Amino acid sequence: MADKQQNLLQKQYVEEYVDPITGVTGRQLKLGYWWLTHKSKFARIGVILLIVLDVYLVTASSIAWGLYLFRGQEQQTLLLQELAAGQATHENWRLAHKPESMQVIARSVFAGRGDKYDFAAELTNPNPNWLIFFDYRFVFSGGDTPWRSSFLLPGEIGIKTELGFEWARRPREAEFEIQNIKWVRMTAHIVDDVGKYLKDRLDFVVTGGVIVKVEDASNILSFEVRNNTPFSYWRVPFYVGLYSGTRLVAVEYIIIEPFRAGETRSVNIATTLTGGSISDVKLYPEINVFDKSVFLTPQS
Numbered sequence: 001m002a003d004k005q006q007n008l009l010q011k012q013y014v015e016e017y018v019d020p021i022t023g024v025t026g027r028q029l030k031l032g033y034w035w036l037t038h039k040s041k042f043a044r045i046g047v048i049l050l051i052v053l054d055v056y057l058v059t060a061s062s063i064a065w066g067l068y069l070f071r072g073q074e075q076q077t078l079l080l081q082e083l084a085a086g087q088a089t090h091e092n093w094r095l096a097h098k099p100e101s102m103q104v105i106a107r108s109v110f111a112g113r114g115d116k117y118d119f120a121a122e123l124t125n126p127n128p129n130w131l132i133f134f135d136y137r138f139v140f141s142g143g144d145t146p147w148r149s150s151f152l153l154p155g156e157i158g159i160k161t162e163l164g165f166e167w168a169r170r171p172r173e174a175e176f177e178i179q180n181i182k183w184v185r186m187t188a189h190i191v192d193d194v195g196k197y198l199k200d201r202l203d204f205v206v207t208g209g210v211i212v213k214v215e216d217a218s219n220i221l222s223f224e225v226r227n228n229t230p231f232s233y234w235r236v237p238f239y240v241g242l243y244s245g246t247r248l249v250a251v252e253y254i255i256i257e258p259f260r261a262g263e264t265r266s267v268n269i270a271t272t273l274t275g276g277s278i279s280d281v282k283l284y285p286e287i288n289v290f291d292k293s294v295f296l297t298p299q300s
Contacts, residue, residue: 099130105123109173126155136177153288155195206223207226207264
């Protein structure tokens, strides 16, 4: 009994002992001794765990590669084929829905007064849902006209010109060149029915017949233009095509401003043509009705 009490007192003394120099307690010394005597065991356990983890990873990797070799390659091939088919389908869709090129129907050069000449190109935009913006010029032997910016509405047949171009001798033929082409698709988010939208806003007609009269030794072409649309415009430029039968014989340019809904306006144009040489007059409005700023406000 006395020995047991003595051992307890010694143990308590050791735990409560504090080194006067380092300040280390007996409990800390005891823990340090325990760690030193067991550290090698922990090291062996750590090595064993790392070996087990390594074996697991190698085994899992081997199984995964085995599955890939037996089945994965086939699945990858099928996936690549599906991706290729999807890309081909998208490309086919893109090609099927891309806009067709603008077409030049005819090109003409008309003699004006003196050394001035008028160039004209009749064009068509065959795309019912695409608006095209572009720059153009006429090129002929020995020269070319300045670049101009213009547009063609979806499905529109129009005329583009260079009027009153001065040149020493009459150009026999001229090529029509375009650049800086920009297509704008008219989706349902912009306009539900493009054809109806254009028809409702571009209904301008020649009324009352066409008269060519002589005033002050000049031929004056007179006719009336009616705005059959329910819309009023700040200004409406027109190319006026003068035809003899189906042949375009001259082009004039006029601007009516403002042009209100239901209004009829008289037009007088000086021309070198005589009444017998003109059988038809066609209007080609040069107005982008997708631009809301061209319309008069209801209060104007």
